[in-house]
Amino acid sequence: MKQARIVITGLGLTAPNGNTLAEFRRHLLAGVSGITTIDVRYMGRHPAGMCTFDPLKYQKKKDVRIGTRVGSISIYCAREALADSGVNLEARDKSRIGIYLGITEHGNVETENEVFNISQFKYDTKFWTHHHNPRTVANNAAGEVSLNLGITGPAYTIGAACAAGNMGLIHAAQMLRLGEVDFAFCGGVSESPQTFGIFAGFKSQNALAVHADPTKASRPFDRARNGIVISEGGCIYTLERLEDALARGARIYGEIAGYCVNSDATDYVLPNPERQAECVRKAVANAGLTVEDIDLVNTHATSTPQGDIQECVAIAEVFRGRSTPPAINNTKSFIGHTMGAAGALELAGNLPSFDDLLVHPTINVDDLDPQCDLPGLVLNHPRAVKRIDAILNNSFGMLGINSTLIIKRFVA
C-alpha cells in the first residue's frame, strides 16, 4: 500500500542553550553548554538544564498562574512552530488539526508542590488547590496548547518515558496517513527539573550526574561520566502530508522516512542492546533504506556508565561492516537529558546538517571510554561532511521502550 509522504514544515523549541533553532544550532556548533545548577527541594544544588524563554510572549499572566510549566513550554513551542510554518490558523479547519506531545512523566511537579504547600498548614487537605486535577491529568501539556490556540481536533500526550519525543512525531505521521487530521503539532516536552523526585530517584539509583562544573556534568562516552543531568525543554514540529505542504508552498525541513518502536521486555531500567539494535534495523528497513544510507546517528546516550555502553554495543552491531561509518554524535552533552523532549529536541539540533553540512559534536569527552569508542564518533569539535541525506535519531526509555526515527533530506 502506497503511504502518504509526511514532511516537517515548521518547528519551535526551547532548550537549555537556545530558544530558537538558530540559537540552539549556533550553540551546538560552538560547544556551548546550557547546564547550570539549581536548588532542588530537600536536596540542595544540582546540575540541571533550565530554559529561558518568556512564557508571557504567548500567555497571559493568569494562564501561567493556573497552568503548568510544561503547559507554558508546550504553548511557546507550538506558537513558534506555527509562526515558522507560515500557516494562518484562522483560515484552517481547527477540528482537523491534531496535537500529539510525548511526555516522560507528568503530575509529579504539581503533586509535590501541593504536598509541600499543605505541609505549611499541618497537612490539612482543605489547603489543597482545586487546580490540582487539571494540572495533573496526563493530557495537560497538549490540552493547554489546545486552549491557547483554539484547536478543537484531537489533543493528547503520549507517555513513553524518554522515548517519547520521537513518539510524538511518529504518532502524528501515523494520524496524518490515516487521514484523521490534516495538520499536526507534535514532538516532546518536559518540566522534569521542577520535581525533586526524579533527582532523588536517579540519585538513589546512582545515576545522577555530579561535577564541580555543571557544564561538564553531562558527558556521554567519557570515562568519567557518572550519571544523568535532568533538564527541561520542548520541541514541537508541524507535520503535513507532502501534497498539502507543496500546495501551499511550505518550506520543508525534511521528510519522515521511517521509524520503529519496540520494547525490551527484559528490565525496568536496564537497557537491552539486542532490542535497541533491532529497533534501529527495523527503522532503517521501514524507511526503505539500508544501513549504508544513514549519514548521521544521533545517540540517546544519557551519560550513565552502563547505558552508554549498551547503546554503543547496539550501534556497533547494526553498522558493523560498513565501509565508512556514519557520523555519530550526542546532544545531551550540551543540554542534559530533557526527558520527554529529548528525542524531538535532539533531532531538531541536527536537522540543519542537511543544509550546513556540519555535524555537531559530543562535547565533554576528555577521556573516551574504550567501550564507547565507535568509529564515526564526532567528539568536541564539529565535523564538516560532504553530504547528509538521512539522519537517524535514537530515543530510549525506562520499562524498555525504544524508538528510532529517520528523517531524510526532502527530494521532490
Added chain:
Amino acid sequence: MTKDACKKLVIDIISDIAPDEDLSGIKPEIRLRDQLQLDSMDFLDIVMELRKRHGIEVPEADYGHLASLESCADYLTPKFPDAAKA
C-alpha cells in the same frame, strides 16, 4: 479592621488571582464579575487565599457575599481576628 482595610486585602488577593487586570478603577458597588474577567475557579482561588492568608472560612452557601467589593467588605470585615478591636 476597617471596611476600607478589608477592601484593600481583598484587592491584594484579586491582584494575584487576576494579574492581568487593572484594578485601579474598580467600583465597589458593581459585581466583580461584571468589571473583571473572573470565573468560578477564580472565586475558589479567592476563598482559598482568604483561608491561607487570613484564616477566614467562607462556606459555599455564603459565596454570594463575595459578589462585589462592597459586599465582600460587609461580609468579611467582622470575620477578621482583630475585628473586635477595630
